[in-house]
Amino acid sequence: METRIDYSKIALLTTVANFDLYEKTRPYQPAGIRKLVIDGRGGMYGLESLFYTFEKLPLNDVKWLVLADEDVLFLENRALVKIIEEMESANYTVAGVRDGGTMPNRRHNPYVPNTFFCVLDYQNISTIYSRKEIQKQQYSNPNEFTEDLKNLNVEFDVTSLYEPYYCFFLWLKRKNQRFLFLNAELLHPDTDELATKVYALDNKPLLIHTWYARAYGKNAAQTKRIDSIIDTYAPDSNDHSKEAEVYKDEFFKYKLGLRKLKKRIQNKLGKLF
Template sequence: MEARINVSKIALLTTVANFGLYEKTRSYQPPGIRKLVIDGRGGMYGLDSLFYAFEKLPLKGVKWLILADEDVLFLENKALTEIIEKMESGNYTVAGVRDGGTMPNRRHNPFVPNTFFCVLDYESIATIYSRKEIQKQQYSNPKEFTDDLNHLHVGFDANSLYEPYYCFFLWLKRKNHKFLFLDADLLHPNTDELATKVYNLDNNPFLIHTWYARAYGKNTGQTKRINTIIDTYAPDSNDQAEEAEVYKDKFFKYKLGLRKLKKRIQNKLGKVL
């Protein structure tokens, strides 16, 4: 990151379900900034990961929180500096890629970003953060938002509630926070319907999202596909990559199990009634 950005106020958070893949991509993460990991092997990801970050992680002093999955390969780091600068000057709270209308494999809600890569003004959000408020926002109202979607080249569902974490971003939109949306496209449109390249503010690719991190090391085809992308596109790695601070909710898998049990019981009771 460049000197004009106060790197001590930036942190990069990765919720990791596949540590084998994370070990391959970690050295390409932007150097010089704080790295944090949430151990997601117990089923924590998405909305649960966001709640854990805002409620449990030691983020005092952090202004900008970058979310990046373990299957994100950073190609260059200047773009992050420029995105954060634009967010700061333009009073944006969120930057990311729309989860509908941009990526051919994601035709869901175009008003919110997918969390595979996202930049949050953590400091601003933390001052108003309320789990109870957020949990009440998983609904859609036709024509509620006024984003101009005419330029989108992929189909979408403006009323989609496909991902549970949408409520976090819908909450921010309903509080009139500004979103900076980045362009993206398939890396190899003729041969790979998954891998996505994300463009910086100058319309040049600055990261690749391979998708299917959970399949890495388990599915031969997906493992080969991801390794080929890394081998082909990875820039010079940071051999002195900072060790990440690793955090884990040891009781989460039990909480998740109880949640699923409660839902099954409610569904059964609903059918009986």
């Protein structure tokens, strides 16, 4: 029996550090679903963005939460729903692209996805969510996970803790939640070692991740590269919805500054004693 997905239960969240780039990619985000933005210009991203999402955003009616960075260009609208349908029918909690073993520019941990694009069963995760538990999961144990990695064609490191947000996904894996990993490859392997093409379940292109969003508008070469990708591959506009809901932790940059100061003081005291 075909799984029917309620579009009102899907939300797409973008943590935006570069609003100039976001304005160019937003019209191609999948139509018919709620759009949210976390203002990341004060340094909020990664794990901190995940904590803010689960603790502060008004998502009580959301079942499926799609994370997509501002440098993601969606190519196909229906394919995202097909992924969610597969997650629903096969009881997957997370879908995304491995941060090791799939993308040539990311040779880190293959057991967790990179958050540039990720689909979460938000409703399920919310029922077990615990910041304290998550913060204790940034570690690796030899042979902890039994997943078969033999078919991966890019180098990886199963012990990597490269990204602070790994603990969120390692926590989910240790809670026996299922992950659906998507295929990806370089968009232009001979000329661009960054831009990544992600495939849908039918092996047709789903999206392009340009990378280097923070360099857009600041670095001429990266800006030109990203603009060229958008100009070449952007489909007809997908999004006909109202403006995205924007959320910002006004005090985060101050909290981040205090954390950095505390760490510097601790480091200096450690050297003295």
